[in-house]
Amino acid sequence: MADAIATNETILVVGAGISGMTAALEAAECGKQVVLLEKSPSVGGRVSQLYRYFPKLCYPICGLEINLRRLKANKNVRLITLADVTRISGEPGDYTAEVSISPRYVNENCTACGECKQVVEAEFDNEFNYNLNKRKGAYLTSNMAFPQRYVLDPRIIGTTDADKAKQACKYDAIDLDMQAQTLKIKAGAVIWATGWRPYDAAKIQPYGYDRIQNVITSVEFERMLDPFGPTGGKLVRPSDGKEAKDVAFIQCAGSRDRNHLTHCSRICCMASLKQTTYVREHYGDEAKSSIYYIDIRAIDRLEDFYQKVKNDSTTHFIKSKVASITEDKETGNPILHGVDTEGYHRYSNPHDLVVLAIGMEPSVPRDGFPIEVKINDSGFIEADESNGAIFAAGCASDALDVNRAVQNATASALRAIQVINRVSGMEG
């Protein structure tokens, strides 16, 4: 292993979604040295996978673009992608993180011209689109990826595809001998901003996600609407490509449930309200959105957004926890079964497409976190003195929307800065 990089006056930020980027930039713009680690080939996290985001329904590129400009302009941040922390040892003001870095097989010469992609034949599931389509073995995570640098999938290394890619590259950017590396990074404080992942919908057996093609998740729905996504932005059914004009949204799918996630994921009510506007945007007055809910949790100023959606004649609210979904084999329609708790009617309602408002599960390894920290029953990192100078930011600390994740990340940056000021004797 190489000698340690950075010093104990550095802040280490793990995860470069909106929260990690915010924490890193806030600290760097206060003059602190920051190392920002990201596990995937590019930054932006799950926000970059949204089609639009509430409350203003702007495209994620807007918010991310500002942060990317700040990141590019700030010499205090050192970004390392394809990086994962395996161990952290030490104490507040003096930590050492062991980090493993996977090879990208593409160096800084890359101009993102895409020639390598043209000649590579092997295709793999596209993780960025939640595996709804395929991508080539030489790829850019998304059009707005930062760094704008291609990646070779390790599964093509040693195959003729890798050789073809290398030959196609006019910029000498492909290095097939690149090896995995292990780095030691010194830091005075660590901000853990690894965010969340969608709960595994296949575990909610009565909803048939793994059996019924026209049952999808809310994160997949976001990708479907993106003009650069798997359907080119068309709102159609996976089974037959038919226009999906009548869409049902099932709330609390995997959340507030003893058998799955016990916490309220907080975002999914707003996410479904937002997604009804996508159906309206596509099909106008012919659109029909039905929200099956227990209770709608729209927080603070987002209440206005809820009222706006409620007043739309194409949107219907059914107060009910859906019991099960079956499939009409002839039409491909999913049929929702349950009891409407307002009128106590039994229903069996067919829809073109069903969207599960899937729960948010923290991406915090409960067993095997690289250093001892307090993790609560839902898997989020607790703010606790015993954590020393390991601070959670964004959805590693709770299920939060972007606005709250950014505020939380800024607070974490401030805590980390205070530790560094103590280390460097700036306090007092």
Ligand SMILES: Cc1cc2nc3c(=O)[nH]c(=O)nc-3n(C[C@H](O)[C@H](O)[C@H](O)COP(=O)(O)OP(=O)(O)OC[C@H]3O[C@@H](n4cnc5c(N)ncnc54)[C@H](O)[C@@H]3O)c2cc1C
């Ligand atoms: C369906 C849906 C729609 C939503 N729509 C909206 C909306 O319209 N408006 C809104 O405000 N919010 C919305 N949200 C919430 C929004 O996605 C979150 O607020 C946001 O993603 C939080 O950002 P984050 O940086 O905390 O986490 P993430 O976006 O999850 O970023 C975490 C980053 O850490 C990286 N990482 C993970 N593990 C490691 C590791 N071990 N080492 C290094 N890096 C790691 C990940 O690759 C990722 O880049 C929505 C959520 C859902 C489920």
Ligand code: SF4
């Ligand atoms: S690796 Fe080479 S061929 Fe591929 S996108 Fe980059 S510069 Fe172009």
Ligand code: SF4
């Ligand atoms: S935010 Fe809404 S859909 Fe999500 S878990 Fe809470 S109540 Fe259920």
